[in-house]
Amino acid sequence: MRTFLGNYLQFFRQFRQRYETTGAIAPSSQSLARSMTRFLAARDRNIPVRVIEIGPGTGAVTNQIVRLLEPQDQFHLVELNEEFVRILEERFQSDPVWAKVRDQVQMHTLPVQEYPGEPGDFVISGLPLNNFSVSLVTQILDTYMKLLKPGAVLSYFEYMYIRSVRKRTARGDERERMIGIDELMARLCSQYRIQRDSIWPNLPPAWVQHLRVPAASEPE
Numbered sequence: 001m002r003t004f005l006g007n008y009l010q011f012f013r014q015f016r017q018r019y020e021t022t023g024a025i026a027p028s029s030q031s032l033a034r035s036m037t038r039f040l041a042a043r044d045r046n047i048p049v050r051v052i053e054i055g056p057g058t059g060a061v062t063n064q065i066v067r068l069l070e071p072q073d074q075f076h077l078v079e080l081n082e083e084f085v086r087i088l089e090e091r092f093q094s095d096p097v098w099a100k101v102r103d104q105v106q107m108h109t110l111p112v113q114e115y116p117g118e119p120g121d122f123v124i125s126g127l128p129l130n131n132f133s134v135s136l137v138t139q140i141l142d143t144y145m146k147l148l149k150p151g152a153v154l155s156y157f158e159y160m161y162i163r164s165v166r167k168r169t170a171r172g173d174e175r176e177r178m179i180g181i182d183e184l185m186a187r188l189c190s191q192y193r194i195q196r197d198s199i200w201p202n203l204p205p206a207w208v209q210h211l212r213v214p215a216a217s218e219p220e
Ligand SMILES: C[S@@+](CC[C@H](N)C(=O)[O-])C[C@H]1O[C@@H](n2cnc3c(N)ncnc32)[C@H](O)[C@@H]1O
Pocket: 021, 022, 023, 024, 026, 027, 028, 054, 055, 056, 057, 058, 059, 060, 061, 078, 079, 080, 081, 084, 110, 111, 112, 113, 125, 126, 127, 128
């Protein structure tokens, strides 16, 4: 309970200090975290995987991921906010469930667009793309594609209807920005989406988008 409340407070503090990159007032709910990890949960557990979580924050989704790891799996976290990294590292020491997988974990404190890591089988991202410029979103989506092995799954969430509302209500540059991001996301989803979950028990309600890139033997 202390961790839960502490995480809420820490998250809210970061929201106030670093609104653009934090992008939410509260950590994701358990329902959202379960949806984000549903493909990881459903995989063949005999085959070792590399999982990359982008923007773990205080670890709401991480907390599901650590429960789904097998001893041969590798888990990489990419987070630019040093305060969140500190909270996560502390939890890998103190929480018995997290500590069990500590040796399989690597933390990378940098923006994902600068992450030079190897591609993974599951990329799970909590980035608030709607807060970024069109050119940054383009860069981040290119990075996602580079981080996906053939046949890998990308799962990310976005708050429901935010872009369609902002496209109608915003003016000038902000409206152009929303239209630009919407086009990028629509193109990505039309190419690769395999499922969308609607998560109402979350603040605010969110869609979780699941995308899968073709396996080496499949046509694009
Ligand atoms: C909306 S919060 C999601 C936090 C957590 N995954 C959750 O669901 O509660 C966004 C997170 O992405 C991180 N972030 C934002 N831009 C980033 C970037 N370019 N690279 C890595 N992390 C980033 C923020 O610091 C924050 O932790």
